[in-house]
Amino acid sequence: MIKHIYLLFFLFLPMLLSAQQFAQSSLYNYNVYGFNTAVAGIEENLSISADLRRQWLGLEGAPSTQFINAHLPIFFTSGGFGVEVKNTTIGVTRNLRASLSYNQILNVGENTRISIGLSGGLDQHSFDGQDLRTPDGSYEPGNITHADLILSESNESAIAPIISASMYLKHKQLSVGLSADNLLATTFEFDTERSDIVFNQIRHYYGYVNYELDLGNDLILRPSLLLKAESAELQVDLNIAAELQEMFLFGVGYRGYNAQSNDSVVFQGGIKMNNNLQFIYAYDFGLSDLVSTHTGSHEILIRYEIKTNLGRGLPPPIIYNPRFL
Secondary structure, three states: OHHHHHHHHHHHHHHHHOOOOOOOOOOHHHOHHHOOHHHOOOOOEEEEEEEEEEOOOOOOOOOEEEEEEEEEEEHHHOEEEEEEEEEEEEOOEEEEEEEEEEEEEEEOOOOEEEEEEEEEEEEEEEEEHHHOOOOOOEEEOOEEEOOOOOOOOOEEEEEEEEEEEEEEEEEOOEEEEEEEEOOOOOEEEEEOOOOEEEEEOOOEEEEEEEEOEEEEOOEEEEEEEEEEEEOOEEEEEEEEEEEEOOOEEEEEEEEOOOOOOOOEEEEEEEEEOOOOEEEEEEEEEEOOHHHHHOOOEEEEEEEEEEEOOOOOOOOOOOOOOHHHO
16 A cells, blocks of 8 residues: 555645656766757767666655657758657656757867757657556456546556756866756646546756866876756756776766755766776765665666767868879
8 A cells, every 4th residue: 555655646746836856867967968958969979878877766656767868960051950868767757858959169279168058859748647646446357447527547648748958168178057947938738537536747946067177197086067957846966977998987966055955975986998988986875864665776877978070071182193103
């Protein structure tokens, strides 16, 4: 019974609050595109990332997220292009998002680049009514009845458009980003056989700062800050990452900003297999009231990067001198 109460809680809490919980990522500083698409093409690399996150391991219905994205520069337009697919499950709910992005990159001075971008796509929100339980329901094999005027016994889904905007500035070792998600603030309307269930999207806002500090002796430090805000909530991620000998990656982070918002301490470790391929792992040690119900959160990210010349144009023709033939 406790298990089913958890499922009901995770299903209806977002509907009651008319909000969506922030998608957590403890490796945000290795995947800036996930919340700010204007970063595409800034480093003139083709970048492909895949991530798997299991949050609050051991807690029934806890969030689980998987995504893959890719972005690259488009030199002939002085811009960048990207694509992302993300899947999130919480309890009996599932959110599947697919989006495309384009950003324009402006060179301002010798060491400064500013990028402004838009992204758009579709968001599908669904829930499986067969996994729900009610006190008066009947749940014989092959015959599920909730005995409820609202709840559906089938799998319900709805689709809504999404649009996001972002800006990214890079000046030498300093990077600053601002972005806004769900600008349309549209709704998911589940037209079930019994009633209409409406889930409201809300706008999310992100602020990001990162600085790269070369300490010599093959050691680089990268402190970073990520602010996430919406109408009723503010969340802060702090992180300091280190790169040793251009191969080993270490980091520690904290999510929260006061006694009421304490969420977790984050530990990171990774390795660069070569100049292109990275594997990074993060473990979250919980600090909130939920800490007694789970054993922490785990996240793994794989990233592949390579320099690309797409859109630079063809090289000049080679003219052979007969003297050397």
